[in-house]
Amino acid sequence: MISDPAPPGAVPPSEGSPGTLGWQGIRDVMMDRIRARHYAPGALIPNEADLAAEFGCARATVNRALRELADAGFLDRRRKAGTRVIAEPRRKATLEIPLIRAAIEALGAAYSFRLLTREIAPPPPEVRMALRLEDDGPLLHVVTLHLADAVPHMVEDRWVVLATVPAIEAADLTRDNPNEWLVRNAPYSEGTMRCGAALAGAMASHLGCTAREAVLVVERATWLDGAPITLARQHYAPAYGLTLAL
């Protein structure tokens, strides 16, 4: 049962004698106190020196525990104003982005792909806008169909900025697919990703479904220190969804 405030004085204990808790143990005790409302939402918690004295440990150990709770969205740490319990925690979900090959093999299926299009062409306006390109010089345009046990899984329409990644022009993308080549050769420092839904439309023939089925669309754009690398739009087969960890 949760959500009943703890009675006054019922501090979740720090268990064991002082000094026996590592930073993980201190983190867990502090989390219990936040959940039990021993520290009220929005309230200041004791300072690090007082907590170190209570737990019988170094201040650095308390600091490590509080940093974890701040990263997890439960505490707001301000250098001078002290540390408060976040009243309305903003939680995060995390998506592991594996290679497409690894994602399909993790489903227990055999992976294969077909390079459907490979051309050097001027990017359409929406690609220029998404990658914030300043000129309309030609990019590498590749369309790849990824299959699981020879059944269409996802079709990827990708534009690659040759000025940033010139080596891809010489790569044999029928051997290393564009997704794998870029993961191995073009690390990014920042990017955006959008998950939405669309009717399969023109992608239906690739995905082996009808144009009127709903499919998940994932669009990713990446940069390396401000230099645009690639924009990829992925249409997944109907009924496929992405799973995130909370």
Added chain:
Amino acid sequence: MISDPAPPGAVPPSEGSPGTLGWQGIRDVMMDRIRARHYAPGALIPNEADLAAEFGCARATVNRALRELADAGFLDRRRKAGTRVIAEPRRKATLEIPLIRAAIEALGAAYSFRLLTREIAPPPPEVRMALRLEDDGPLLHVVTLHLADAVPHMVEDRWVVLATVPAIEAADLTRDNPNEWLVRNAPYSEGTMRCGAALAGAMASHLGCTAREAVLVVERATWLDGAPITLARQHYAPAYGLTLAL
């Protein structure tokens, strides 16, 4: 330009005199070396003591820098086997989960909601399965329509396990919507989230669209230390997508 291996001996420099770099500076130099393939994919990097000597800093400072690069998916640290460059980095995307109210207000729109359904009812089999419920005792079932500038934004069909969160039965959910009440009163320790696509179907009348439009469907289930809290299935208005940071 990236992806051209650096010529032998061209170690990206550590800049400035030894000891002037903080852990962030050391992280950046190490990242440059990984990108430039000075440390090859899969290869061991020097141990912490040697790096500390090179950078003229404490071993803890090197440790902090390497921990960041490991968290970001570029290094694999093993206690005895040493630290290697990950050959095929698995990158992560992060989704901030705000209150629906905050998400709508962040779009510059006025938030409102309507509680469409509130009942205590036995859960259908798929809800029991998703929450891993062991009995079929009744749950709280609420359906809420969330609006942006009075236009439908998302409809949320939610089941709440009263055995875990009994206090919600007495809550006035026409004042605090179920999403906000749970964020404030029922912290979770683990959960899953799935993003998929579906035709609007029966949700079309709530969302003000046709049944044959494609909409994003997000399903979230949460637990507190193994005790099931809630399962929510959200259907978003057509054309709406979730944005993640890479």
